[in-house]
Amino acid sequence: MSHVITMKTVTLSRTLAYVQGGKVGAQQEWVLDNMRERARADQLGLDEEGIDWGLTIPEALEHLIAGRADTVGPYVGNAYYTALLAIIACTGSDALDVGVYSKPSTFFGLMDDELRGLGVPADLLPHDFLYAGLPEGIPFHIPSPMDGYPAIGYLPLAKAKTAADAYTAVLDRMDDAFTYDAKLLIELLQVEHEEWQSALKHGHTMDTILFWIGG
Template sequence: MSKVVNYSMASCGRVAQFVTGWNLTADDRETLERIRELARMHQDDLDGQELDWGLTVPDALEHLLSGRADSPAEWAGNAYYTALQLVIDHSGSDISTLASYSSPITLYTALDKELSTAGVTPELLPTQYIFSGPPSEIPFPIPRPPEVSPDIGVWPMQKAGPAIPAYREALDRIDPDLRYELSELIEALDGWYSDWHGKQGMQWWCEDASIFFSVVG
């Protein structure tokens, strides 16, 4: 079964603001109602597949909105990550798809090794941001899904900037079988970084903008 890697741009502070319920406007509260409806629809789909995570997605969302993620259910991480992804999806840009792989972690681990051999420094290697987990701005721990799917990753835009030229310089020195995947990653990072870098005067600009990744399937 393939897993899809998606990405978007959002403010970490904005995501944390929704989750903590801090200083929400009337528009924000309307957005939360839409997120709640999507959580119910997602749960209906799970029920139709007879999948039971021990915690429903709507209940997981309410836990997050009340500042906790403490369900003891074995698969609660799936519900929490699914609910959090709905919040992320409504906190920033439209979602784009990077790629679909049978095992994204296997592919990006191999890419890590190739990039490291080509001279890319450890803090710029892909697995440490594509699979990083929720943003640190969320002030409480969220358990990871047992099978690491769905998964969430986040990378501050300031860190993404240096990766782009480093990846381009390494492109011709890595395994040819991984060059297409690296090219796609460069394009994804550069697209958002180019939109963000130097745009401080734009109304939508924020210092803590980050590229969010989701792995689903």
């Protein structure tokens, strides 16, 4: 099975504002409508495949918006995480696909081992931020998906250039099995850093790169 890794930049507090259970303004209501439309489309895909998670994605989305994720069941985490992706998809910058991997956790775990052995600091290793889990700031527990996917990770934009520079410094010593993907990450992180610096000059407040890995 293939897993697509996607990324986008957000102002984390604005994204998480949709899971605080409070009142929202007119602009946020318009964004919520887009989230609900995406959740319905995702649910339609499940219905066509005859998949039942014990909680629909639109229902899970309404729970998150209300500030809770308290339905119990073996697969409700899949619904909650997919609903959370609807929230992420409708906030921040345009999404960008990083790549497609058959076993991303295994591959990036091995890349972590390679980079760690070359002296890259632990907080810059790609598996760690790709699979970091939910960002801090969600005030309630969200059950994890049964099979681990979709997975969510994040990296502060302030670390993007530091990570890119760390990979660049060891690139000529890396095993060839990882150089292509390391170069891809370097390019993506450098671009995100440059766009972040430009955005700051214009008063924008994006501060986090969010990653998600589809099931």
